[in-house]
Amino acid sequence: MKTIRTFFLPALLASVFLMGCDADSMNSEEEVDLTLRMQGMFGSQQLISGQTYDHNGANITVTTARVYLSDFVLTTADGQEVTVSTDPVTVPAKDANDNDVTHSVTDKIVLTKHDMGMEYYHFGTVPEGDYTSMSFRVGIVGQDNRIDASQVPASHPLAKQTDKNNHWNWANGYIYLRLDGEVDTDGDGSVDEVWETHIGKENFSRVVSIDTDFTLDHEMGNLLHLMVDYKHFIHMVDLADPTERLSHTGDNLPVANKVAGMMDGAFMIHGVHMDEGSHTH
Amino acid sequence: MRVGILIAAAALSLGLAGCGIAGHETRDPAILDVPVGFEPIPVPAHNPLTPAKVELGERLFFDLDLSEDRSLSCASCHFENAAFADPRRLSPGVHGRLGIRNSPSLVNVAYLNLLFWDGGALTLEAQALGPLEADFEMNMNLGDLITRVESDPSYVSQFEEALGEGPSIRTLTQALASFQRTIRSGGSRYDRYVSGAVDALTDSERRGLELFRGKANCASCHNGFLFTNQAFENNGIEPAGSDSGRARITLDPADFLEFRVPSLRNVEKTAPYMHDGRFDSLEDVIDHYDQGGTGVRNQSALITPLRLTDQEKRDLIAFLNSLTDETILTGLTP
CATH class of the missing domain: 1.10.760.10 (Cytochrome c-like domain)
Known part of the structure; x- marks a missing residue:
């Protein structure tokens, strides 16, 4: 730890002149190759596609559980903000005045697919050391949300997903949170109606900040374990109520507001572990 | 490049x-x-x-x-x-x-x-x-x-x-x-008229053109070579179902029931009309605008009673029919 602190003192002084640093731009031996593990939960249970859960007294299943996260920032113990970026991808877009432009997406973006069991996301290198918080945005905003998703290379998380789409064709923009499933509406124990909660549009994006001390160290741990509780998102939504069962944001603003209001509490840092490296995303 | x-x-x-x-x-x-x-x-x-x-x-x-x-x-x-x-x-x-x-x-x-x-x-x-x-x-x-x-x-x-x-x-x-x-069209009799072939339009069609640009106020929105300003407007028709138009995209109440101003090229051939196809004929459309819409919430201020005579309505429709490009209707394939 002494070595790390010795390194960080001059780094801290240098950072006085910098607004922040890009994780990928760091070039030091004191770096760690960070992987984010995103574990999908439904309350206290592991989220498993098709499994039946209790939700406010009704049996429901979850068949799609996906969320877009962007604008990741890790804050070091000495207050330095570490941002995460990736290789840029340049695509056609419209600006705020609907003029044709090209736009380069550089931000590290994560699309969880917990209905498919995806959990691991490689973040590149960040400085080793003690951290006090992590923040990110639920959703895709600004120019990143005004790109032509049909032209994004298939390997990029903002590409049109060919299994289940997380982008609205009819209302250009990303679906920040997509939850689908079925709900038991008559209380007979069997699910009988489809429910869909699709939240997008910038009004419903939220920045989540988790204040938790953790240490990233190439010997002690480089796997940051983040849990996302999908039940929390819909805690205020009565899926058995036909007026709340379907929401695609613009067609059901009350539900969209309820879900957006719960985004902040749906995430928790479980801890830091050693990444065994048996997964790649 | x-x-x-x-x-x-x-x-x-x-x-x-x-x-x-x-x-x-x-x-x-x-x-x-x-x-x-x-x-x-x-x-x-x-x-x-x-x-x-x-x-x-x-x-x-x-x-x-x-x-x-x-x-x-x-x-x-x-x-x-x-x-x-x-x-x-x-x-x-x-x-x-x-x-x-x-x-x-x-x-x-x-x-x-x-x-x-x-x-x-x-x-x-x-x-x-x-x-x-x-x-x-x-x-x-x-x-x-x-x-x-x-x-x-x-x-x-x-x-x-x-x-x-x-x-x-x-x-x-x-x-x-x-x-x-490649689906393009600009070969109507109107196009020939504006290119200098004054006989390409009949008297009735020319009167319709004057109405289109003047008393009927169509050209406030249907202008330019496409006959649309590409804006979104609430043209005063009662909503059907839950379709809120442009507001569904922007979530802005000011855009309630606004829909694209469509091009009028080949309008004779594109019935039925309006975003939900509620009007079967151009006569229905002209009657709607002539009465100044329905006064629905957020109706465009451009939609006001026109008080067109029956002859003026016929002339206006005659002009609209002159926007038909027969070549687009068959064998367009480039």
Whole structure:
């Protein structure tokens, strides 16, 4: 730890002149190759596609559980903000005045697919050391949300997903949170109606900040374990109520507001572990 | 760079015919030809217009395999003899499912800045995925769509030839957009009239033109070479169902019941009218505007009672019929 602190003192002084640093731009031996593990939960249970859960007294299943996260920032113990970026991808877009432009997406973006069991996301290198918080945005905003998703290379998380789409064709923009499933509406124990909660549009994006001390160290741990509780998102939504069962944001603003209001509490840092490296995303 | 070349080529093509450019990006100048008075075709730099892509896009456009049950193609709701619109109020999708809006004409669609009645699609490439995926239209899962196209070796080779790579969401939408950019029309009697052939319009049609620009106030929104200002307006028709128009996209109450101002080119052939096809005839449309709309919430201030005489209504419709380009209705294929 002494070595790390010795390194960080001059780094801290240098950072006085910098607004922040890009994780990928760091070039030091004191770096760690960070992987984010995103574990999908439904309350206290592991989220498993098709499994039946209790939700406010009704049996429901979850068949799609996906969320877009962007604008990741890790804050070091000495207050330095570490941002995460990736290789840029340049695509056609419209600006705020609907003029044709090209736009380069550089931000590290994560699309969880917990209905498919995806959990691991490689973040590149960040400085080793003690951290006090992590923040990110639920959703895709600004120019990143005004790109032509049909032209994004298939390997990029903002590409049109060919299994289940997380982008609205009819209302250009990303679906920040997509939850689908079925709900038991008559209380007979069997699910009988489809429910869909699709939240997008910038009004419903939220920045989540988790204040938790953790240490990233190439010997002690480089796997940051983040849990996302999908039940929390819909805690205020009565899926058995036909007026709340379907929401695609613009067609059901009350539900969209309820879900957006719960985004902040749906995430928790479980801890830091050693990444065994048996997964790649 | 490519855009610059294309724009220059388009400009040249107005006066020259038969000049080709060699190489992979070979273009048939004809696909860039525009009618007199039209602006050059906007072609995005990432998707230059080539004959091979247009040909592939045309094949895809008419292919029934692009729908879930192989019963519908794009052309099933965009009829060539209806100026690429649909004469039905609502177009039946797979399994007979109906949407809530009338299929708009695709003529001159290359010039539209935003697509769909509410502007929900940013580009022609992105727009293609709307009907392909919508469960009340073609209802295709995108993965299944690509798998289906890849299963046809002739498609794979055509994609390779046209785009240098195989079928994907990106290449498929580029091909479809390329074909649609060639659906252009500007050969109506009105066009001949404004080019100097004063006898191209009858007396009644000329009176209709004056009304269109004057008393009837149509040209406040239906202007320019496309006969649309590309704005979104609430034209004073009562809402049907839950369709809130442009507000569905922007979530802005000020956009409630606003829909795209459509082009009036070939309007004679694109009945029924309005975003939901509620009016069967141009007479119905003129009557609606003549009475000043219905006074629905957020109605455009431009919609006011016109007090047109019966003769004026006939003249106005006569003029609108002069916007028909007969050549677009048959054998458009470039």
